[in-house]
Amino acid sequence: MNENIILETRDLGKSFLGFAAVSGVNLTVRRGSIHALIGPNGAGKTTVFNLLTKFLPPSQGRVIYDGEDITSLKPAEVALKGLIRSFQISAVFPEMSALDNVRVALLRLAGGGHRFWRSERELDALTDEAMALLDDVGLADFSHVLAGELAYGRKRALEIATTLALRPKLMLLDEPTQGMGIEDVDRVTALIRKAAQGRTILMVEHNLKVVSTLADRITVLARGQVLSEGDYATVSADPKVREAYLGVTAGEETAHA
Missing domain, CATH: 3.40.50.300 (P-loop containing nucleotide triphosphate hydrolases)
Incomplete structure (x- = not known):
């Protein structure tokens, strides 16, 4: 090898x-x-x-x-x-904020993707890491904007952030x-x-x-x-x-x- x-x-x-x-x-x-x-x-x-x-x-x-x-x-x-793929069409949750999109991705990495709705505490614990990823892609100032309201280029930046969240x-x-x-x-x-x-x-x-x-x-x-x-x-x-x-x-x- x-x-x-x-x-x-x-x-x-x-x-x-x-x-x-x-x-x-x-x-x-x-x-x-x-x-x-x-x-x-x-x-x-x-x-x-x-x-x-x-x-x-x-x-x-x-x-x-x-x-x-x-x-x-x-x-x-x-x-x-x-081995993580992003798709040709932006794959984010449009009714969730940019921050929540990244926090959910981080929760999936931790094995909680099917129960994220049950634990606000688990999501809150991921906020700092999620904000750091948003900052990396230039979206820190848009953390509370709904993903569906972001300009197209920023949606793709958010998708990169959620992909990076999966390490x-x-x-x-x-x-x-x-x-x-x-x-x-x-x-x-x-x-x-x-x-x-x-x-x-x-x-x-x-x-x-x-x-x-x-x-x-x-x-x-x-x-x-x-x-x-x-x-x-x-x-x-x-x-x-x-x-x-x-x-x-x-x-x-x-x-x-």
């Missing part, structure tokens, strides 16, 4: 009614890195995320996390091991800047960089500027298979990647130059 590797897949694949959405994906994520998974629409990125977090069973292959084969485990089981070893972020304006993108990019301190992040992201700013390593998917891998300079210079994104071949680029 390589201690520097926190996650790897071996020949991972998923088929739906004979259609291979993902095929033969070999992914290696180094501990302590920010690793981006990118590709054009329909490339299989979300399917890979669903396979890694066990929301889908694979048709073939294995998932190894922190040295353990987790291929047959359930979503809750892998979450308890520190992940590996955070999987699904399109964290989708639908954001420039100011919110910059804020969330800074939050992701901060959240990466002391942990590993695997992210699906469509904004290539964000990817170029954050990612140590990038895996490019196309038609459910790994097309290219490396740092941003390497993959952005790969003719196969340009063809997948732009629909032009290297020869056509030359002809139009």
Whole structure:
């Protein structure tokens, strides 16, 4: 076992009614890195995320996390091991305050997620830690605002806070800047960089500027298979990647130059 590797897949694949959405994906994520998974629409990125977090069973292959084969485990089981996913659509309780969202997440970590409504004392005991997490994501001044009333970028910041409350070893972020304006993108990019301190992040992201700013390593998917891998300079210079994104071949680029 390589201690520097926190996650790897071996020949991972998923088929739906004979259609291979993902095929033969070999992914290696180094501990302590920010690793981006990118590709054009329909490339299989979300399917890979669903396979890694066990929301889908694979048709073939294995998932190894922190040295353990987790291929047959359930979503809750892998979450308890520190593999925590945030979703493309913000997943917070809109009728609860930002503070209560984080306190409930902390209570779930302590094993009280199904009885939080019974014990105000348990929630109160988590207030200081919850406030520290809100401060980390720039939401300390919004602690008593209902989550549903927060601006979109701040909702995503709250989601990062609730994800951090579960103390992940590996955070999987699904399109964290989708639908954001420039100011919110910059804020969330800074939050992701901060959240990466002391942990590993695997992210699906469509904004290539964000990817170029954050990612140590990038895996490019196309038609459910790994097309290219490396740092941003390497993959952005790969003719196969340009063809997948732009629909032009290297020869056509030359002809139009």
